[in-house]
Structure formats: C-alpha cells, structure tokens
Amino acid sequence: MELAKLERVSDFEWHIEPRGRMSVPAVIYGGERLVEAMDDKVFEQVTNVAALPGIVKASYAMPDAHWGYGFPIGGVAAFDPDQGGVISAGGVGFDISCGVRTLLTGLSGAEIEPLNEVLADALFARIPAGVGSTGGIRLTEPEMEAMLSGGAAWAVACGYGQQGDLERIEEAGRMDGAEPEEVSARAKRRQRDEMGTLGSGNHYLEVQEVAEVFDAEVAAGFGLKQGEVLVSIHCGSRGLGHQIGTEFLRDMALADADLGIELPDRELACAPIASPIGQRYLGAMRAGINCAFANRQIISHLTRKIFAKLFPSARLDLLFDVSHNTCKVEEHAINGVRRPVYIHRKGATRAFGPGHPDLPEPLRPFGQPVLIGGSMGTASYVLAGTRQSEARAFSSACHGAGRSMSRHQACKRWRGRELVDELAARGILIRSSSMRGVAEEAPGAYKDVDAVVDAAEQAGLASKVARLRPLICIKG
Amino acid sequence: MLSNEVANAVERAEPAKLGWELFPHDADTGIRGFGPTKEAAFEQAAVALTAAITDPRGVMPRHMVKMDCAARDIEFLLVEWLNTLVYEMATRRMLFSRFAVHIDDTTLRVRAWGEPVDVARHEPATEVKGATLTALKVVRRPAGDWLAQCVVDV
Numbered sequence: 001m002e003l004a005k006l007e008r009v010s011d012f013e014w015h016i017e018p019r020g021r022m023s024v025p026a027v028i029y030g031g032e033r034l035v036e037a038m039d040d041k042v043f044e045q046v047t048n049v050a051a052l053p054g055i056v057k058a059s060y061a062m063p064d065a066h067w068g069y070g071f072p073i074g075g076v077a078a079f080d081p082d083q084g085g086v087i088s089a090g091g092v093g094f095d096i097s098c099g100v101r102t103l104l105t106g107l108s109g110a111e112i113e114p115l116n117e118v119l120a121d122a123l124f125a126r127i128p129a130g131v132g133s134t135g136g137i138r139l140t141e142p143e144m145e146a147m148l149s150g151g152a153a154w155a156v157a158c159g160y161g162q163q164g165d166l167e168r169i170e171e172a173g174r175m176d177g178a179e180p181e182e183v184s185a186r187a188k189r190r191q192r193d194e195m196g197t198l199g200s201g202n203h204y205l206e207v208q209e210v211a212e213v214f215d216a217e218v219a220a221g222f223g224l225k226q227g228e229v230l231v232s233i234h235c236g237s238r239g240l241g242h243q244i245g246t247e248f249l250r251d252m253a254l255a256d257a258d259l260g261i262e263l264p265d266r267e268l269a270c271a272p273i274a275s276p277i278g279q280r281y282l283g284a285m286r287a288g289i290n291c292a293f294a295n296r297q298i299i300s301h302l303t304r305k306i307f308a309k310l311f312p313s314a315r316l317d318l319l320f321d322v323s324h325n326t327c328k329v330e331e332h333a334i335n336g337v338r339r340p341v342y343i344h345r346k347g348a349t350r351a352f353g354p355g356h357p358d359l360p361e362p363l364r365p366f367g368q369p370v371l372i373g374g375s376m377g378t379a380s381y382v383l384a385g386t387r388q389s390e391a392r393a394f395s396s397a398c399h400g401a402g403r404s405m406s407r408h409q410a411c412k413r414w415r416g417r418e419l420v421d422e423l424a425a426r427g428i429l430i431r432s433s434s435m436r437g438v439a440e441e442a443p444g445a446y447k448d449v450d451a452v453v454d455a456a457e458q459a460g461l462a463s464k465v466a467r468l469r470p471l472i473c474i475k476g
Numbered sequence: 477m478l479s480n481e482v483a484n485a486v487e488r489a490e491p492a493k494l495g496w497e498l499f500p501h502d503a504d505t506g507i508r509g510f511g512p513t514k515e516a517a518f519e520q521a522a523v524a525l526t527a528a529i530t531d532p533r534g535v536m537p538r539h540m541v542k543m544d545c546a547a548r549d550i551e552f553l554l555v556e557w558l559n560t561l562v563y564e565m566a567t568r569r570m571l572f573s574r575f576a577v578h579i580d581d582t583t584l585r586v587r588a589w590g591e592p593v594d595v596a597r598h599e600p601a602t603e604v605k606g607a608t609l610t611a612l613k614v615v616r617r618p619a620g621d622w623l624a625q626c627v628v629d630v
Binding site for chain 2: 039066067068069073093094095130131132133134186189190199200201239242243245246249250253254257266267269402403405406407408409433434435436437440476
C-alpha cells in the first residue's frame with residue numbers, strides 16, 4: 001500500500017479522510033513497514049466499508065489486515081440500527097466465531113519434555129482433525145437445537161468440562177438471541193458429525209511454553225508464569241458456520257440486487273439490521289457462535305482427558321476463550337453518549353479494558369485476555385485489553401499474524417517433510433496428516449507476529465503480557 | 477496482483493485445452509476451469525476445487541453421486557454448484573475427481589464420481605469452507621472457449 005495515499009496521524013495510526021461515498025474516515029493501525037506491506041485491496045476494502053449505511057465513527061483495519069471478502073480480514077466496523085445500519089455476512093466471514101482458547105496446565109516445560117513425543121502422538125491420535133474427520137459425537141435433532149441455543153453451557157451440561165469454564169468465555173459461553181430455526185437443515189446436517197473436531201488449514205491445537213513475561217502484574221492476574229505450559233486451541237464453528245456464511249452471503253447479495261442496491265463489491269452484501277433477512281442472519285450467526293463455543297469446549301474436554309492420563313497433576317484451567325469473526329451488540333460511547341451498536345469484527349479480537357463489567361471478576365482489574373496465534377514455528381502472544389482500546393477501535397485488537405503469501409507460493413517454496421524435520425530440530429514437534437498442508441502453513445508464509453503485536457500495543461489496542469513459544473503443534 | 481492475473485486469464489486470445497488451474501490469493505485459493513463449453517469449464521472448476529485439497533489423480537472415481545442446483549444467473553450458478561459439491565463432500569466424507577455437468581439455462585444437473593476420503597492416501601491439505609464471490613467469472617473468452625473461476629475459502 002502506498003503510504004502517500006494515507007494521512008499519517010502517528011507512527012502507528014493512518015487515516016483516509018472521507019471521500020466519494022465514505023461517510024466516516026478509514027483508520028489503519030500499524031507501523032510503516034506493516035502498512036506498506038499491506039496489499040492495495042486493504043485500502044479498497046476499508047474505504048468501501050466506510051461507505052456502508054449507518055456506520056459510526058470509522059472503518060478500522062488492524063495491524064494484521066489483509067485482503068478479505070468485502071471487509072478486510074482485520075476489519076472492524078460498528079453500525080447504528082437507528083441510522084439504517086447494516087449487518088453483513090462477509091463482515092463476519094465463513095468461519096463464524098473462529099477463535100482461540102488457552103488452557104493453563106500448571107506444568108512446566110521441563111515436566112512435559114520427557115513425554116513430549118508421547119503427548120504429541122496422543123493429541124494427534126485423539127483430537128479429530130482434518131478433512132474427513134468426525135467427532136465421536138453425533139447429535140440428534142433435539143440435541144442440535146439445544147447446542148445451538150446453549151453453546152458451551154450446553155456442552156458443560158452434557159459433561160464436557162466444568163461450570164467454572166463458562167465465565168472465562170465471551171458471553172459466558174452462551175450467545176443470547178440465537179435462533180436455531182434460522183439455521184438451515186443443510187447447515188445442521190453438515191455439523192451433525194463434526195462436533196469436537198479441529199478442522200483444517202490454519203486451525204490447530206498447540207502446546208506452548210511461556211517464554212517471556214512483559215507485564216508481571218497482569219501475567220500474575222491471568223495465572224501465567226514464565227516456563228509454564230499452556231494449550232491453545234484455534235478453530236471455529238465448523239461446517240455449520242461455513243454453511244450459514246455461504247447461504248447468507250448468497251441471500252444478501254441477491255436481496256441487494258433485487259432492491260437495486262449498488263455495492264462497489266458484491267461481497268459487501270449486507271442488509272439493514274432491522275430487515276427480515278438481517279434479523280434472520282443475526283439469529284443464525286448467533287447460533288453459529290454457540291456452535292463454536294461448544295466445539296472448543298468439547299475439544300478442551302478431550303485435551304484434558306489426554307493430559308490426565310499422562311500428567312495426573314495437570315489442571316488445564318481455562319484462561320479465556322476469544323472469538324474473532326462475529327457481529328455483536330455492544331454499548332459504546334458515540335459522540336459522548338453510550339449507545340448500543342452492532343460491531344463487526346472480521347479477523348479481529350474483542351479487547352475490553354480493565355474494569356469492563358462484562359469481564360469475570362478475577363480478570364476485571366487487568367482487562368480481557370487477547371489471545372494472538374502466530375504461525376507454527378514462531379510465537380503466540382497473550383495480550384490484555386487496554387482502557388484506551390474502546391476509543392481506538394471499539395475495544396478491538398488484531399487476531400494473528402496474517403498470511404504474507406499464497407498457499408500456492410508457500411508450497412513452491414517449502415517442503416512439508418523438511419519443515420517438520422527443521423522444526424523438530426528446534427524442539428517443536430509437528431503432527432499433521434498432510435505434508436502439503438504443513439508447507440502451506442510454513443512459518444515463512446506468515447507476517448511477523450512480533451511486529452503485528454508491537455504495533456497493536458503502540459497503537460493502544462492491547463498491551464503485551466506474555467510471549468509463548470510452540471512445543472507441539474497438531475494441525476488438521 | 478489478482479486483478480491483473482484474472483484479466484490475463486479472461487482476455488487470453490488462444491484457446492486453452494480442457495483443463496484447470498489454481499491461482500494465487502493471499503489467504504485462500506483461486507480455482508479456474510476452462511473448456512470448449514461452459515459445462516466443461518464447470519467440470520474443470522470442480523476438479524480444481526478438488527486440487528485445492530489433494531491431487532485429483534489420486535481420487536478414484538469409484539462411486540457416482542447425482543447432484544443438482546439452480547441459481548439466478550450463470551455466475552451465481554457456478555457458486556451454487558461449487559457449494560453443492562462442498563456440501564456433498566463434507567456430508568458424505570468423499571472426494572470427487574470426475575464430473576459430467578449438464579446446464580439448462582440456470583439449472584445444473586451433475587453426475588460426480590469419487591471415493592471416500594482416505595487420509596493416508598489422499599493427505600488432504602485443507603478443507604474448502606465455501607465458494608466466494610471474489611474473482612467470480614463465467615465468460616466465453618475471445619478464442620471461443622469458456623472460463624469459470626472464483627476464489628474458495630479454505
């Protein structure tokens with residue numbers, strides 16, 4: 001992206017003042033190098049979003065922004081229903097409520113090291129992952145409805161995990177306003193055998209070690225200790241979410257065409273929040289969020305069982321569970337008045353600051369944990385929401401490193417087997433049933449996560465708490 | 477840049493043989509089929525979708541599944557076709573490598589041949605979540621052959 005097209009507000013904040021059909025400015029967060037490396041489509045998409053009806057304050061792009069579907073990945077935008085605000089299926093994405101949850105094992109790296117190969121093999125064998133995999137659970141129709149309404153709360157009631165997990169999940173593990181009847185039969189059929197599966201592509205389960213603590217007070221508040229082993233799970237709403245995204249993207253695009261609504265990009269297909277299709281999508285999307293919560297809850301349960309056999313003293317308490325593809329109603333200050341707005345976070349993570357009433361009491365003094373996944377050879381991070389984050393981007397932060405090259409290019413440059421061996425030599429065990437999949441996910445195919453996280457901190461979006469290094473990575 | 481790549485593919489003056497290719501997209505994958513008819517281009521686009529997951533040559537055409545769909549126009553029909561295929565792959569846990577497509581205006585009927593996913597043999601690299609409207613094109617090229625393409629979310 002040409003920096004000359006942007007107005008530099010600070011080293012980490014860049015504006016595009018309203019022009020053409022934009023009703024608000026576009027704001028891009030990132031250092032010079034990161035922003036320069038962003039493709040031109042980010043400029044196009046973040047400015048297109050700024051022209052959507054009912055958008056408030058600005059259209060934001062996080063430091064890891066890259067080309068998405070209508071919205072940039074790393075895009076944040078809030079809409080006011082009283083101003084004809086819209087909801088967009090492309091602004092949420094195909095993997096509704098894809099997110100990350102992190103569990104604290106209470107073990108040290110030294111304690112798991114003698115058994116790390118056994119642990120890697122056990123996780124690979126027993127966490128369903130990849131194309132064609134099924135969970136051990138097949139839901140009946142009533143169970144499907146209950147899961148879509150109940151989310152992680154449903155899963156806990158079924159014996160997957162403990163009650164204490166729920167307060168450590170956004171929305172206490174259950175998204176209000178879910179309408180299972182708005183989820184199609186096809187979406188439910190697609191999900192029937194996929195509960196408790198990891199998926200494929202950039203989804204993973206990773207065993208990590210706290211390598212560096214940046215903020216000792218917040219780390220202690222989160223229960224993080226240098227050298228402690230954590231487990232992070234990155235996945236979403238599986239086939240159900242994908243099907244909901246597919247169907248509503250099509251339906252909104254067709255509805256816009258019928259109404260004569262001209263959009264600069266078909267994938268900006270959207271509908272007024274108050275419209276019948278807007279309300280149907282909200283109900284279905286919220287059910288999708290519950291599906292993702294339930295899915296990660298089940299995978300956590302499977303992970304706990306595996307650790308219990310190998311490390312009986314391990315606790316695996318849930319630190320937090322974040323989502324990064326959602327549209328949520330939140331109260332934010334708009335021109336000094338707090339009002340509810342519909343916030344799309346597409347490849348962006350909610351980052352409530354200290355004192356926020358929606359945070360569970362033990363975490364409230366410190367801010368919401370923001371879990372940032374890196375690539376499988378680099379690092380992941382735990383950040384914390386800041387007090388400034390609300391004003392910066394409606395309490396939002398980045399979600400990961402973002403790809404820097406296509407899968408095709410990655411496969412040309414790297415061989416999966418060589419990568420696995422190289423990473424093993426560095427003490428990182430990779431387990432995947434596809435070497436091509438490993439090549440596509442090569443660490444070098446991703447942007448510099450350190451730079452992304454530094455930029456997020458410098459921009460006031462979230463602050464660094466700890467850096468995690470990977471020990472074992474299970475990929476679908 | 478994708479827009480240049482797509483423009484070059486669409487405006488190509490020499491006819492291509494029947495075939496498919498993947499084209500680069502940052503986060504996901506572009507799939508493209510081409511052939512003497514739009515049906516052939518749709519068939520090849522489906523082979524390209526399989527190629528995003530595994531080598532189509534390794535998928536044995538053992539079992540036949542009938543599929544059908546309809547859409548408002550030919551471009552939405554491509555998206556609908558690919559999403560129907562994704563749905564069948566996911567729910568049957570199958571991969572497909574051979575297709576016989578019949579298009580009647582904006583209705584499509586297909587016979588697809590494939591086999592159950594064998595993880596050890598197919599080593600699926602990724603899962604296709606759905607077909608998107610990005611780079612969506614169904615066109616007759618200057619040389620007279622047809623091209624059908626879009627980006628799929630993986």
